[in-house]
Amino acid sequence: MRTSYQYRLKPTKEQIKIIDNTLDMLRYQYNYLLGQRFEWFEQNRCSIDRCSLVVCHIPELKDKPNRFSQQATLTQLKKDRTWYKGIHSQVLQEVPKKVEIAFDRWLKGDNTGKRSGKPRFKAKGQYKTFTYPQFKREHFQNDKITLSKIGIVKVIVHRQIPDGFDIKTVSVTKKADGYYVTLSLDDKTVPTVKPDFKPENIAGIDVGLIDFYVTSENERISAPKFLRKAERKLKSAQRKVSRRKKGSNRRKKAIKSLAKQHKKVADTRKDFHFKTANHLLKKYDVIAVEKLNIKGLAKTRLAKSINDAGWGQFISILTVKAENAGLKVVAINPNATSLECSSCGQKVKKPLSQRMHNCPSCLTSLCRDLNAAINIKNRGAHDLKAQIMSSMRSL
Known part of the structure; x- marks a missing residue:
C-alpha cells in the first residue's frame, strides 16, 4: 500500500538559495528536452520516408528521443555546464522521465486512453518540484532530513511515520507559503476488510451545491462555499497584482500574496473533505456514491x-480512507437517480429548480436530494451484493 506524508521544511537562507537554483536549472533542462521532442515530432510526424521522384529530397527519419537516450546525454551536460554538478544525479535523471510522461500522454494518452493537452514550456517559477527516487530511512531522523547536495534541513513533523512503512521517494516542493517535503511511503501489508464489516450498514450520499451531501438517512451538511466566501479578498489581491508594474518587486510581492490566498482556500476545502470523510466512515461500513462526470x-x-465544492477530491479521499480502514465505497450509475421514485420506481420529470419530489403514482412526497440518496443506496446495495456473489463463485 502506498501513501504520502507531507511536512513543512524550514531551510536556511543558503538552503533556500540552493533549492531555488536547483529548480531553475531543472526547468531549463526540462524545456530543452521537451524542445527536442517537439523538433523530432515536427520532422517525423509523417510516416512516408521516400519519394518516387528523383528530384524530391526527403531527409532521413531521426530516432525518436526517449527517456533513456535523453538520460544518457546528462553526463556530457555536466561536462559542458559544470554548474549542473551541484544537482544530485538521480534528481536530474527524473527530468527526462517527466518529459516522457507529459509527451506520451499528449500523443498516446494514459492507461485509460485519455489524452492530455500539448505539454508547455515552463516559465520562470513554474517548475516547482524535484524528486529523489531513492531514499534511506536513516536520513530522516527526529525533526531533520538530509537531502543530497542541499544538506540537513529542519522539518516540522506534525505526525510520526507509522511503523512498518518504508520511505520510497522524497519530493521537495516550493509553494506560495514556503517549502514542503513529501514522503512516499510503502507498506508491505495489504489492507484487509474490517473483521466486523457489515454490508447491510450502508448509506447512499447525494452530493449537491446547496447541501454538500444528503445521506439516505436524511443527514445533510450545507455546502461550505469556501471560494465564494473568499472572493472579496481574492479580488482585492488580484486588483493589486493588476495595478503593479510588470517585473517590479512590488508586483512579485502582490503575486505571492494572491497565491497565498488561493492556497488557503484550497487547504481549507481539503481539510473539510477529510473531516467529512472521517465522519461518514465512522457511521457506515459501506457508502454508495454516484459515478459523476x-x-x-x-x-x-x-x-x-x-469546482468550489470539489466533489472529485472528496470522493477520491473518501475512497482511499475507506480502503485503508477496511471499509468500502461503491460507485453506481447516476442515471435518473433524481427522477426515479424511491418508493415505486416511477420516473417523475422535474426541473432542477423544483426541490421536492412528488410522485403522482404512490403519492410519495419528500426532498429531491433525499429521494436521490435513497435510490443511490438501493443501487449500491444491489451492486455490492453482486460483487460479493461474484467473489464467492471465484473461490
Whole structure:
C-alpha cells in the first residue's frame, strides 16, 4: 500500500538559495528536452520516408528521443555546464522521465486512453518540484532530513511515520507559503476488510451545491462555499497584482500574496473533505456514491460552484480512507437517480429548480436530494451484493 506524508521544511537562507537554483536549472533542462521532442515530432510526424521522384529530397527519419537516450546525454551536460554538478544525479535523471510522461500522454494518452493537452514550456517559477527516487530511512531522523547536495534541513513533523512503512521517494516542493517535503511511503501489508464489516450498514450520499451531501438517512451538511466566501479578498489581491508594474518587486510581492490566498482556500476545502470523510466512515461500513462526470459538469454555467465544492477530491479521499480502514465505497450509475421514485420506481420529470419530489403514482412526497440518496443506496446495495456473489463463485 502506498501513501504520502507531507511536512513543512524550514531551510536556511543558503538552503533556500540552493533549492531555488536547483529548480531553475531543472526547468531549463526540462524545456530543452521537451524542445527536442517537439523538433523530432515536427520532422517525423509523417510516416512516408521516400519519394518516387528523383528530384524530391526527403531527409532521413531521426530516432525518436526517449527517456533513456535523453538520460544518457546528462553526463556530457555536466561536462559542458559544470554548474549542473551541484544537482544530485538521480534528481536530474527524473527530468527526462517527466518529459516522457507529459509527451506520451499528449500523443498516446494514459492507461485509460485519455489524452492530455500539448505539454508547455515552463516559465520562470513554474517548475516547482524535484524528486529523489531513492531514499534511506536513516536520513530522516527526529525533526531533520538530509537531502543530497542541499544538506540537513529542519522539518516540522506534525505526525510520526507509522511503523512498518518504508520511505520510497522524497519530493521537495516550493509553494506560495514556503517549502514542503513529501514522503512516499510503502507498506508491505495489504489492507484487509474490517473483521466486523457489515454490508447491510450502508448509506447512499447525494452530493449537491446547496447541501454538500444528503445521506439516505436524511443527514445533510450545507455546502461550505469556501471560494465564494473568499472572493472579496481574492479580488482585492488580484486588483493589486493588476495595478503593479510588470517585473517590479512590488508586483512579485502582490503575486505571492494572491497565491497565498488561493492556497488557503484550497487547504481549507481539503481539510473539510477529510473531516467529512472521517465522519461518514465512522457511521457506515459501506457508502454508495454516484459515478459523476465532473469534468463535463464543470463546463456548464455552474462551473464555479462545482469546482468550489470539489466533489472529485472528496470522493477520491473518501475512497482511499475507506480502503485503508477496511471499509468500502461503491460507485453506481447516476442515471435518473433524481427522477426515479424511491418508493415505486416511477420516473417523475422535474426541473432542477423544483426541490421536492412528488410522485403522482404512490403519492410519495419528500426532498429531491433525499429521494436521490435513497435510490443511490438501493443501487449500491444491489451492486455490492453482486460483487460479493461474484467473489464467492471465484473461490
